[in-house]
Amino acid sequence: MSTDRLDRRLPEVLAELAPPVQPDYVDDLLGRTARMPQRPGWTYLERWIPVSTITLAQPTGRLPVRLLIAVALILILILATIGLYAGSQRRLPPLYGPAGNGLVVTTSSDGVITIDPATGASTTLVAGEDLCCLDVAPDGRHVAYLEVPVDGADPTAMGIAAMDGSTSVAIPDDLLGGLDWYEWSPAGERIAFASAGAVSIFDVASGAVSAVDTPFRAGSAQWIGTTGDLLATAVNGDTTSVYRFSPDAPAGVSKVADLRYVAEGISVSPDGSKIAYFIWGPEERLRGRVHVFDLATGVDTAITPEDEAATAVPHEVEGTVWSPDSSLIAATWLGADGDQIALLPAAGGAPQFVGPRMSLAGDMPVQFTPDGLSLLVQYPEGTGTWLLPVDGSAGRMVPWSVASSGYDWQRVAP
Amino acid sequence: VDQRALVERAGRGDHDAFAVLVRAKAARLDAAARLILRDRELAADATQDALIRAWRNLPGLRDPERFDGWLHRLLVRACIDALRKRKARPIEVELQPLDGPSIGDPAQAVVERELIDDALRQLDPEWRAVVVLHYFLGMPLPEAASTLGIPLGTAKSRLHRSLGLMRLAIADDVATPSLAKGHSA
Numbered sequence: 001m002s003t004d005r006l007d008r009r010l011p012e013v014l015a016e017l018a019p020p021v022q023p024d025y026v027d028d029l030l031g032r033t034a035r036m037p038q039r040p041g042w043t044y045l046e047r048w049i050p051v052s053t054i055t056l057a058q059p060t061g062r063l064p065v066r067l068l069i070a071v072a073l074i075l076i077l078i079l080a081t082i083g084l085y086a087g088s089q090r091r092l093p094p095l096y097g098p099a100g101n102g103l104v105v106t107t108s109s110d111g112v113i114t115i116d117p118a119t120g121a122s123t124t125l126v127a128g129e130d131l132c133c134l135d136v137a138p139d140g141r142h143v144a145y146l147e148v149p150v151d152g153a154d155p156t157a158m159g160i161a162a163m164d165g166s167t168s169v170a171i172p173d174d175l176l177g178g179l180d181w182y183e184w185s186p187a188g189e190r191i192a193f194a195s196a197g198a199v200s201i202f203d204v205a206s207g208a209v210s211a212v213d214t215p216f217r218a219g220s221a222q223w224i225g226t227t228g229d230l231l232a233t234a235v236n237g238d239t240t241s242v243y244r245f246s247p248d249a250p251a252g253v254s255k256v257a258d259l260r261y262v263a264e265g266i267s268v269s270p271d272g273s274k275i276a277y278f279i280w281g282p283e284e285r286l287r288g289r290v291h292v293f294d295l296a297t298g299v300d301t302a303i304t305p306e307d308e309a310a311t312a313v314p315h316e317v318e319g320t321v322w323s324p325d326s327s328l329i330a331a332t333w334l335g336a337d338g339d340q341i342a343l344l345p346a347a348g349g350a351p352q353f354v355g356p357r358m359s360l361a362g363d364m365p366v367q368f369t370p371d372g373l374s375l376l377v378q379y380p381e382g383t384g385t386w387l388l389p390v391d392g393s394a395g396r397m398v399p400w401s402v403a404s405s406g407y408d409w410q411r412v413a414p
Numbered sequence: 415v416d417q418r419a420l421v422e423r424a425g426r427g428d429h430d431a432f433a434v435l436v437r438a439k440a441a442r443l444d445a446a447a448r449l450i451l452r453d454r455e456l457a458a459d460a461t462q463d464a465l466i467r468a469w470r471n472l473p474g475l476r477d478p479e480r481f482d483g484w485l486h487r488l489l490v491r492a493c494i495d496a497l498r499k500r501k502a503r504p505i506e507v508e509l510q511p512l513d514g515p516s517i518g519d520p521a522q523a524v525v526e527r528e529l530i531d532d533a534l535r536q537l538d539p540e541w542r543a544v545v546v547l548h549y550f551l552g553m554p555l556p557e558a559a560s561t562l563g564i565p566l567g568t569a570k571s572r573l574h575r576s577l578g579l580m581r582l583a584i585a586d587d588v589a590t591p592s593l594a595k596g597h598s599a
Contacts, residue, residue, distance in 0.1 A: 006530070006581060013530045014550040018448040019442035029440075029462050030433050033469040038427055043586065264567030280570035288571065334575060 020088055021306065059393065079338050091413035092139050095186040095226050096270040098324045099370040101165070102410030107131050110163065112145050114410075118279040120400040124355050126161050126168065136163070136408040137188035143408070144171075144182065144191065153181055160191075160204065165412060172209055181220040181339075185228075192230055192247065193222040199232060201247050212247045224295070225272015231256070231295075233266055242266070242275070244295075255332055257293060269326040274322035275388075276329050292322060292333055292346050299308070303348045324372040328390065332364055341366055341377060343390060355390045355395055372409040378404050421478035424469075435481075437536070442551070443489050449546045450493045450539055460492040467492070486551065487561045490543050497539055533583035537576050540569055543574045 041203035052115055093099035104115040105125070112126040112134065126145065129397075133146040133155075142162055146155040158171035158179075171191075178196030185192070191202045197217030201210045216234040224231050224244065234241045240263040245253040259266075259277065266277040278290045293300045321330040326346065333342035338357040341364075345351075355377060365378045375388045378401070423431035443464065447457035467488050475484055534542060540562075547558040559569035 006577065006584070009526060009530065010545070010549040011552070013527050014449055014534075014546065015445075016527055017531055017534075018445040018550075020445040022437070022441045023444045023458060023461065025458060025462060026436060029465055030429075030436060035430050036466070036469060038473050039470050045415075062553045206429065217542050264565055265573075278567070280574075288567075323420060334578065352492075 004387045005305060012317070024210050042075050042360045073172055092141075093370070095138065095413040096272075096324070096359075097326075098372045098414070099411035101142075101146065101414045102140055102378075102412035104400075104402060104407060104409050105134055105136055106161075106407035107134065107405065108146070108403065112143065114163070115400050115402075117398065117400075117409075120398070122400070123165075125163070125165055126159065132403070132405040134406040134408050135182065135184060136410050139188035139225050140189055142184075143407075143410075144184065146176075146179075153297050158182075169204065169207065171202060172207075175202065175209065180218075181222075183222055184261075185223050186226050192223060194218045194221040194232065199230065199247070210247070212245075214243070214245065216241065216243060216251060216253075218243075221267075221268065222268045223272075223316040224268055225270070227272055231268055231275065233263070240266070240277075244294075256295065256391075257298070259293075259300075267320050267322060269346070270324055271326040273326065276322065278320055278331070288334070290344055292329075292348075301348060303330075303344055303346070304351070319366070321366055321368065323368050323390070324370060328376055330368065332366070341375060341388065352390075352392060354390065354392060355386060358383070365407070367407070367409065370409055374411065376402070376407075378402055378407070418478045419479065419486075421472070421481045423471040425475060426476070429469075432472070436465055439485060443485070446486075446550055447459050447489060447493055449534070449550060450490070450495065451536055456579050457493075460496040461489065463495070464488040464492040468549070483553075483557060483561050486547065486553070487563065490547070490562055493539065493543065529584045530580065533580035536583055537579060541572045541576045544569050545576050546589045548573060 015173065025166055025402050072310055086105070091193040101117065104117050106115065107192040108122075109129070110124045111128040111131050113124050115122045124397050125143070128147065130147050130149045134143055135145075136143045137185050140163065142160050144158065144160045147157040147159075148155045155176050157173075158176055160169040160171065161311070162168070172177040175193050175195050180196075181192075181194040182191050184190075187211060189204055191204065193200045193202065197219075198213040199214055199218045201212060201222045202208075203210075207251050212230075216230065216232070218232040218234055220233045222231045223229075229246050232243045232245070232361045233241065238261050242259065242260075243253050244256050259279070261279050263279050265278040268275050273295060275295065276290060277292045277293070278288050281290050289303075290304045291300055291302050319331045323343075325329070329344045331342050331344055331345055333340050333351065333353065333359070340353050340357040341355045344352055354375065358379070367376050368374070369376060369387070373390060374395075375390060377386045377388055379386065384397045385400065386397050420431045420435050440461065444457060444461045447464075448454060448459045451457045451460060464485065468485055475481065536547070538547070543562060543565070544558055545596060547553045547561060548555060553561065555569050555573065556566050560567040562569065565574075
């Protein structure tokens, strides 16, 4: 059956497969709902209480200032001693670039678990249900995670756990409504949030939240290398606008680019010099191409081909995952004869394919190992978790698995 | 009475208005759930769950014009929840059409329908949801993406890949004698 014929026939075949017939349970259902109270309108707080009111700090009474100063000094002394001790015990990885491979962090029915990639031994770091969407801080010391009981709904909780299991911190709930994005700063001391269009910064040490006033609705907020600046995106119709600003001086917001159509998978290279993204072109085309945008020069380059003759044998690309050294982008290459992981040189050039080509009926998360020498790929259920060397040599299936809903690999000192 | 007025009345607790809305929507919602889940019983459960959630939460719907999209989103979530709760692999059942439209070559149409049906079964339910929303409920992709709570590019990607997989499956089926095919029950 030709492509066009499938497109044309689908609506009528779907209607034939499931003809709309009034279900016999409608009367029973209406009987149940008639006896069921509705959730009162006043319980939807956001409908009538301004967010600024909800987030107002509660007034406190007078505090013994001298006592607090003395306690603070003692605490600082203790923390400094602990810090010196800890610093002498463990070196941190570089802020960006290749690092050593630490533990793999993922979720299971037990909660957040760590896996020793050498032995496959796992340890529960945070016990709980419905935990997902992990992100290990670039310094390798903490992992953040979400609790999402209902797919597609807002998270009900977010926490940060020390990778050694020693501490955990809860993120304020008001950052979680409409959460679109969160990301650790390179030094692991702050987390940027994009929630319900607003950008906020969470300070891990103090627990303080600072709102960043931006003149656009942000869909993401990513740190640009070690500059301290953030890159945020906002979708306006069929254009994605990219902005750059300092979270500490948001008045200096500058628009970096307007990207055609709806750009997806926008990610800043680890060295902060470029962004990569892919575009699914006009709706009738459904064709993905990866672009690299140089933040210094403003030059935008499509690094995968657009082949007009490829309608019958399409090769589309989706996803952008940077290698630690910012030279390669891993993407899923969608071919007529199956899907495969492709390594795209950020400077352009022929892609290198790794791993098997297969017809995939699910998503295929991929990530570089911190040392940049391999890719960790979670193939759909039943086909396993693989480590694929980027040099193209034979990969191997590892004797452990990660959850497709979230995993990350801890960076450690080389 | 226009739908907006019915939604506003239902949101204020008018159950009669809600009943009119349900009777107008239930058949199509149930059919969409059957296509996504490929299981008649699960689909009935998911549709009822979505409609109960709709009644409970109607007072929180800010814009009555978005009722249809909101209801479809509740339905898709109920379908995914139904699969999660079931944990075990859903039973695949044959969905028999009542009356197919007349087509020039009935035999060829039946073969095509079976090929598409088989191909559709092989998709992940969340991918199938994009196909159903777009091709069955007639939603433009941006609206389907919004309904599913996924970025537009993800919806396009899933639709593109779903169609690609279906074409592959159909090509395989055509190349394979039909006696080799079967349905798990």
